[in-house]
Amino acid sequence: MEHDLSRADLILAQDLKEVTGVMKDALSLIFDGFYRAQVQYMEEAEEKTKSIEQKLAELQRALSERSSLEAEEIAAAAAIISHYQKITFDLQKLSEHTRKKNKEGILFTEKAVMELEELFRGIGNLFVHLNDLILTRNAVLVDHVLSEKRKYSRLVRQFAQEHEERLIKGVCLAQSSSLYLNMLDALEDILWHFQAMAEELKK
Secondary structure, X not given: OOOOOOHHHXXXXXXXXXXXXXXXXXXXXXXXXXXXXXXXXXXXXXXXXXXXXXXXXXXHHHHHOOXXXXXXXXXXXXXXXXXXXXXXXXXXXXHHHHHXXXXXXXXXXXXXXXXXXXXXXXXXXXHHHHHHHHHHOOHHHHHHHHHHHHHHHHHHHHHHHHHHHHHHHOOOOHHHHHHHHHHHHXXXXXXXXXXXXXXXXXX
């Protein structure tokens, strides 16, 4: 069953479509920078996150100034924008961790790289559904997003546990360990915001 869209929902779906695509691109560039250790990917990713911040701030101001919208509609739209802003912050954290890895020449095990690649790819795919979720509030799509979120959250926990075991065995170095776990935390935060938005849109 699909919900009737408020005017704020329609505005959000239209204005956030481009932002969602840029977020997905930024995530992909961050992984490219991580995998290839080349600075141009990080610079491009950081330009994209800055443009996202500006767009979201503009959208927030524009919504608050729309006299045709009810206060309740504006509050619901503002909550979605807030999640987008926090995802942007998580993207910036991932970028910072990747820059540190590249600058200091910190090496990750092949297994850790493969684990991060799986998470980056899976979360990137979730961005494809985000705008449709806002536009349609389709219950099947909401359930799919929540199911994928649970799947990748389980993987984050599994990878963190396996990493600790590798660290104990001396396979991983302490320097790469903290960076790896920080990246997992940022990815898990992004997943949490996907869940929060999906649950809000399900109401």
